[in-house]
Amino acid sequence: MNIIICLDTKNGMAFNRRRQSRDRCVIADMEKSIPNAEILASSYSKPLFEGGNLKVKYSDNYLDTATDEDYCFVEREQLCPYKDKISTVTVYRWDKAYPADVTLDLPLDSMKAVSTAELEGYSHKKIIKEIYTK
Amino acid sequence: MRKNAYKGILRLLAVTVAVFTLLAGCSAPRPSYNVPITLDNIPPFAGEPYVVINDNQPYFTEDEITRTSYESYSPMDHLGRCGVAIASIGIDIMPTEDRGNIGSVKPSGWQSVKYDIVDGKYLYNRCHLIAFMLAGENANEENLITGTRFMNTQGMLPFEDMVHDYVIETENHVMYRVSPIFDGNNLVASGCLMEAYSVEDNGDGICFCIYVYNAQPGITINYADGTSCLNGQALPSSTPSTAVGETYVLNTSSKRVHKSTCSQVGRIDEENKAEITGTLEDIIADGYTPCGTCFKDEALPSATPVVTPTPTATPKPTATPKPTATPVVTPAPTPEGGVTADYVLNTSSKRVHKSSCSQVDRINEENRAEYDGELADIIAQGYVPCGTCFKDEDLPSTTPTVTPIVTPTPAPDSGTTYVLNTDSMKFHYPSCYQADRIKEENKATSTSSRQELIESGYSACGVCKP
Numbered sequence: 001m002n003i004i005i006c007l008d009t010k011n012g013m014a015f016n017r018r019r020q021s022r023d024r025c026v027i028a029d030m031e032k033s034i035p036n037a038e039i040l041a042s043s044y045s046k047p048l049f050e051g052g053n054l055k056v057k058y059s060d061n062y063l064d065t066a067t068d069e070d071y072c073f074v075e076r077e078q079l080c081p082y083k084d085k086i087s088t089v090t091v092y093r094w095d096k097a098y099p100a101d102v103t104l105d106l107p108l109d110s111m112k113a114v115s116t117a118e119l120e121g122y123s124h125k126k127i128i129k130e131i132y133t134k
Numbered sequence: 135m136r137k138n139a140y141k142g143i144l145r146l147l148a149v150t151v152a153v154f155t156l157l158a159g160c161s162a163p164r165p166s167y168n169v170p171i172t173l174d175n176i177p178p179f180a181g182e183p184y185v186v187i188n189d190n191q192p193y194f195t196e197d198e199i200t201r202t203s204y205e206s207y208s209p210m211d212h213l214g215r216c217g218v219a220i221a222s223i224g225i226d227i228m229p230t231e232d233r234g235n236i237g238s239v240k241p242s243g244w245q246s247v248k249y250d251i252v253d254g255k256y257l258y259n260r261c262h263l264i265a266f267m268l269a270g271e272n273a274n275e276e277n278l279i280t281g282t283r284f285m286n287t288q289g290m291l292p293f294e295d296m297v298h299d300y301v302i303e304t305e306n307h308v309m310y311r312v313s314p315i316f317d318g319n320n321l322v323a324s325g326c327l328m329e330a331y332s333v334e335d336n337g338d339g340i341c342f343c344i345y346v347y348n349a350q351p352g353i354t355i356n357y358a359d360g361t362s363c364l365n366g367q368a369l370p371s372s373t374p375s376t377a378v379g380e381t382y383v384l385n386t387s388s389k390r391v392h393k394s395t396c397s398q399v400g401r402i403d404e405e406n407k408a409e410i411t412g413t414l415e416d417i418i419a420d421g422y423t424p425c426g427t428c429f430k431d432e433a434l435p436s437a438t439p440v441v442t443p444t445p446t447a448t449p450k451p452t453a454t455p456k457p458t459a460t461p462v463v464t465p466a467p468t469p470e471g472g473v474t475a476d477y478v479l480n481t482s483s484k485r486v487h488k489s490s491c492s493q494v495d496r497i498n499e500e501n502r503a504e505y506d507g508e509l510a511d512i513i514a515q516g517y518v519p520c521g522t523c524f525k526d527e528d529l530p531s532t533t534p535t536v537t538p539i540v541t542p543t544p545a546p547d548s549g550t551t552y553v554l555n556t557d558s559m560k561f562h563y564p565s566c567y568q569a570d571r572i573k574e575e576n577k578a579t580s581t582s583s584r585q586e587l588i589e590s591g592y593s594a595c596g597v598c599k600p
Contacts, residue, residue, distance in 0.1 A: 016190040016342055021299050047338075098296045099184075099342070123303035 001066040001082070003089045004030065004039075005074045005104065012100025014076045020098035023121040027052050029092070029129065030073075040066055041073040079106040091130040092119075108132055165208050165218040169313045171345065173324055179349040183289035184328075192329035192343040194309050201307050201333050203227045205269045207276035213319060215242045216279050219263035220311040222333065223301055229270030232571055235386040236260050236273040237420040238408045243280045243321030243360035246419045251352045252283050254556045254578030256419075257362055259286040263312040263326070265294040266574065268301075279314050280322050280360055282350040287556075287575050289346030290328065297330055300339050307333040308340050315345075320357040323348050382417060384408040389564045391417045396428035398507075401476070421553060421564045421579050427507055477505040477512065484517050491523035504565070552600060554578040554592060561587050562595040569595075 007013060012020055030039070031053050038055045040062040049056045056073075059065065063082050066072050079086065083106060091108070111132035119127040170193050177185060203224030208217025221227070239260055248255040261281030264271060271277045281290075297308050309331045314323035325347045332340035349355065355362045356369050363369045383392045383399045387406040391414070392399050399407075410417065414424070414434070424434055478487045478494045482501040486509070487494050494502075505512055513519065552561040553569040557576035562569040564579075580587060584600060594600050 015296070016186075018339065018341065020296060022303055023299075024303065096295050097292055099292045099344075123299045 001063075001068060001085050001087065002071045003074055003079065003086055003106075004071060004092075005089065006092045006094065007104055008094045008100065009097045010100065011104040011108075012098055012102070013074075013104060014102040015099040016101065017076065019075050020100060021094050021124070022048060023092075023124050023127060025119055025121045025124075025127065026092045027054070029119055030054060033090075034071060037071045039071050039073050042075070042077070045073055045075055076102055078102075079104065087134055089132040091128075091132070093128040093130060094124055095126040095128070163206060165206050165220045165311075167218045167220070167311070167313065169218070169315060169327060171315070171327060173315060173317055176325070176345055179347040181351055182347075183284060184344045184346045187327065187343045187345050190342050190344070192309070192311070192331045192341065194311070194329065194331050199309050199331065199333055203307060205264060205271070207263070207271075207274065210242075210276060213242060213321060215316055215321065215323075216263060216276055216314055218311065218313045219277055221264050221269055221309075223264075223268045223297060223308045223310050225301055225305050227269050228298075228301070229266060231270075233266045233574060234272040235384075235408070236278060236574065237386075237417075237422075238384065238410045239273050239275050239278050240412065241275070241278045241280045243357070245280070245360040245362070246416045247362060249353060249364065251364075252350060253287065254283055254554060254576075255580065256578055257282060257350055257353060257355075258360070259283055259574065261286045261290065262574075263314065264310065265290070265298070267294060267298045268310065279326075281326075281348055282353075282355070284350045285325070285346050285348045290326070291575050293328055293330070293342065293344070297340055300332065304332075304334070304339060306335060306339065309333060317357060322355065322357040322360045324357060325349075380412075380414075382410055382412070382414070384410055384417070384422060389422050390425050391422040392425040393428040396425055398425055398427055418551070419579065421551060423551070423564065476507070477509065479503045479505050479512070479517060485520050486512050486517040487520040488523040491520055493520055493522055550581070550584075550600070552580050552582070552584075552587060554580050554587070559592050560595050561592045561600060563600050566595055566600075 005013070006019070006021070006026060008020055014020060027048055035053070038057055039049070040057050040059065041049070042060055042062060043058045045056075046058055063072060063074070063077060063079075066085070068085070068087065086106070089106065089108065089111060108130075111134060113130060114133050115129075115131045117129045119129055121127045171187055198220075200222050201224075203222050203226050205219070205221035205223075205227060207219045210216060237260075241260060244260075245258060247257050249257055258280050259282070260278045262271065263277050263279065266272065297310060300306070301308055309329075311327075311329045313327040313329075315325055315327060316322075317324050325345050327343070327345050329343045330340050331337050348357075350362075352365055353362050354365050354367075354369060361370050381394050383394050383396070383402070384390070385392070385402045385406050386408050387403070390398075392402075394409070418424070418434070424432075476489060478489050478491070478497065479485070480487070480497045480501050481503055482498070485493075486505065487497075489504075509519070551564060553564050553566070553572065554561050555569075555572045555576050556578055557573070561580070561584075562572075569577075582590070584594070588594070
């Protein structure tokens with residue numbers, strides 16, 4: 001499966017069960033990059049996709065049911081239990097460190113970094129898009 | 135009196151913030167809040183910048199939560215200490231301009247002291263209770279406390295950024311309250327309770343309640359008066375808590391400090407003028423350069439000494455003394471950098487220009503110098519007023535008896551104070567406009583040499599080219 005995730009500069013994901021940050025430009029970039037893909041996500045992520053063009057399927061066990069080709073938008077879940085199923089990871093990295101009590105448990109340095117690109121965000125001056133493959 | 139830094143945190147203390155009356159004429163009532171935590175409930179500082187309080191649930195009441203943006207600060211108490219600050223942060227009260235100078239404010243317990251082990255070296259920052267990025271408050275003394283670099287950048291900033299970016303993205307409101315907590319009559323807060331709650335989505339976006347420690351790893355602080363030392367060393371004797379020294383006048387634009395009697399004071403634009411009582415050493419440490427006219431021929435104080443850990447095998451360079459000459463001509467920034475002095479000289483053609491002159495941008499960098507002083511003086515040294523910017527003006531006659539005051543451009547590092555951006559790791563001349571744009575939490579000054587800064591990982595600004 002293909003993971004899409006937002007991280008801060010310290011690989012932070014969430015604080016107090018809430019996402020650290022959001023930016024409409026991330027969703028806009030996903031619409032451009034994978035316009036026809038079906039995204040799997042938890043119901044927590046629903047507000048981010050409302051009004052957008054992406055097809056999103058919400059489920060609480062979306063990581064368990066995802067197939068090799070599926071795209072999973074991850075905000076709070078741990079990924080190590082699924083590491084053997086993961087083929088790519090796309091990181092949208094915020095340009096600062098936010099408070100975090102959930103951080104990415106997947107060692108990105110064990111994957112191959114294939115590209116980085118800089119995006120201008122709406123509420124963030126800069127978002128770095130990083131793509132990793134196995 | 136000596137006092138261990140963390141001893142105070144362990145002591146039982148009922149922290150009660152006074153109930154303040156509504157002041158006539160204020161747009162928002164003063165905060166009225168009994169801080170619901172005591173320092174004896176807070177675990178000792180153990181290296182983490184904050185701890186979660188009340189399972190991250192803030193203490194806002196329904197009556198306090200509002201979708202109308204506002205901000206309110208407590209009046210300072212009889213010891214000159216800040217109290218609770220509260221706001222409903224909305225996009226409409228966020229700043230639209232860069233932050234101004236806050237160096238004129240001396241919060242309670244303020245000390246200007248540097249350590250090699252502190253990021254940016256200065257132990258203390260003037261910490262906004264409600265961050266400038268959230269409510270646009272500049273030098274509001276009711277909103278600035280003496281806070282460690284660690285509390286400012288590792289404790290408060292991540293939460294401030296989170297709230298800021300959420301409000302920008304959603305245009306929702308966030309209830310936001312910061313309560314500095316003082317142990318007894320201490321002048322430096324032990325820490326701050328920070329609470330936030332997003333209004334329109336009932337806390338789905340932002341919800342936290344934390345205590346940030348006003349501590350610095352490796353440093354022992356006497357919270358009674360702000361004195362400090364490296365862990366394991368002896369604290370210095372207590373110093374008077376009130377500001378001492380003479381009264382000076384600052385030009386917050388050119389970053390010059392003048393004696394109050396200086397003839398240049400009358401020429402400072404009112405919006406750039408600030409009066410400050412303190413020591414010249416502290417003012418220089420804040421990035422100001424003594425005026426070449428009124429401090430002429432005076433021995434100037436060195437910059438704040440750096441406290442270096444004794445066990446360090448290869449001690450880092452410490453402060454370089456300021457030049458005692460009369461540095462009235464200083465290297466000018468590049469055209470993009472703007473000009474803060476009265477005049478700009480072309481040292482090759484011997485022309486003097488007003489800083490606003492269109493010709494200034496055409497001067498080669500190596501021939502350009504700033505001049506803060508009397509036009510007659512510079513004419514006396516052979517400079518000819520520019521025919522464009524001085525056209526039709528009555529010019530002062532040459533007075534050949536004036537002592538020459540143009541000095542060569544200072545050799546690199548001869549007492550230069552640089553402004554550091556500890557985030558981008560760039561260093562600038564204090565006059566560089568890029569330096570003014572550095573967030574307070576990332577800003578530091580250094581009198582280390584250019585080479586030393588580069589060896590420390592900093593790179594020179596591409597605009598002012600220090």
